[in-house]
Amino acid sequence: MSRVGWIRLAVLAIAIGLLELCCRLGLIDQRVVIPPSEMAVALVRLLISGEANEQIVRTFGIVLLAALISVVAGFALGAVIHALPRVRQSLDPFFATYYAVPIFIFYPVMIVIFGLSAIPIVLMGVATAIVAMIIATLNGLDRVPQVLAKVARVHRMGAIATALRLKLPAAAPHLFTGVKLAVSYAFIGVIASEFILAPAGLGRVISDAYTDFNNRQMYALMLLLIIVATIVNMFLHVVDQRWAERRGIAKP
């Protein structure tokens, strides 16, 4: 690991240690926050007991589904919009302001339409994630060198072969930024929706635990979410770096 990496790890360890110390010394009321070590113990117990497994699988399944839909549909929409400059021009302001609008206000409407099921939650996940993917696709395709389209014609490739065999890989590093964002946003969209109103899922369980003063359950699941989100992000980051390095693109 690099020196910066060690420093980063040290900062994290110190922060957790401080929190632990504050809780143990009673500076923070244990009825409000339990020490991190106890969170970890509670999480391990919860996982072993298998009580929450169904909810865990459900929520991460929905996140995965929402992220997949966002990435695939976002790329397809991005590619179509990119091919139609006028449509793009008219849509640009919407993309620019999309994340300035709190899209959660539409969640109740979706529940009214689709009922209290997984569908509105998937849709909220997609709604938060897909535009990031569309924007990344537009950016990526903008950066595809014009000469590749000529190469495609010299090889007598059709529009679809050109898009999939040349434009997609040429834009891939930029698309990957979209994938990373889409996964993060899908997490946020899904968990937040479950928090607000859902028949089941981790967000719902955490919210219930909160109402019941069940600190152990609440913090255990929060810890789980943080760990999973971090691991997924680190994995995507490493893949991204490898890829960029090979192609000589310096990425911070």
Added chain:
Amino acid sequence: MTTAAADADIHAALSGVTRVYPETIATPPVHALGPLDLELKRGEFFAVVGPSGCGKSTLLEVLAGLQQPTAGTVMFEGRTVSGKVPDGIGVVFQEDASFPWMTVWDNAAFGLRRNGVATAEIRRRVDDALAFMGLTEFARAYPAQLSGGMRQRVCISRTLVLQPRLILLDEPFGALDAQTRLLMGDEVLRLWRRTGATVLLITHALDEAAMLSDRIGAMSARPGRFLDIVVTGWSRERDSKIVSEPQFGEITGRLWEDLRGESLKSLGHPGMAAG
């Protein structure tokens, strides 16, 4: 003039070709090329020289079928070229067109794989082309790990493996220093002799054109037309050593004579061109 025998000798031809880039919201129409005529004989090495922006790349793209001429016709191997790049034409572009996500080897194999050529044959042809272009030890490298000139050689390999009968090269070594470019010229000559293909090379380097070609077309400032066609008379076995021959100096001198005024014009000094 058009006896059957003479026609068979003409590999590709432009007649009365004009190319005007249509007007856009931001730009007026641009008359980039012509009207001009050009007949490439089968197996000849033809160079095009001309000032920057005179329409050389446009000429190449029209000839390749990548652009429709605004007027006139383009013929390749006896057929009219229209809207599609005919089989048998290979193009190396002015810009770096290597695929950064593929290794050098996979870059070179791209066209063969698309054409569904058998694996063993692909391996044979790609290995051969990379060896010929001096890239064997970089076969597993990615373009980002190569110099600009090496990347152009990757693009040449990618074209070469398809065994084109007409090879169009658009300033392939524009980014190289003069000495390296002359050495790369030797490579191009070897390539030309070995494949027996017809080669059209675009360059802005007069010495490069004089050394490599059977004939050289000197183009005017935009809209590009041929001012002069210089026949060099070199033997097929020439190499970069001919630069020390007196005839070499005569050819470059004549090209410079042709182009001096035009280059000034394209720089925006028409008054000086008259003097």
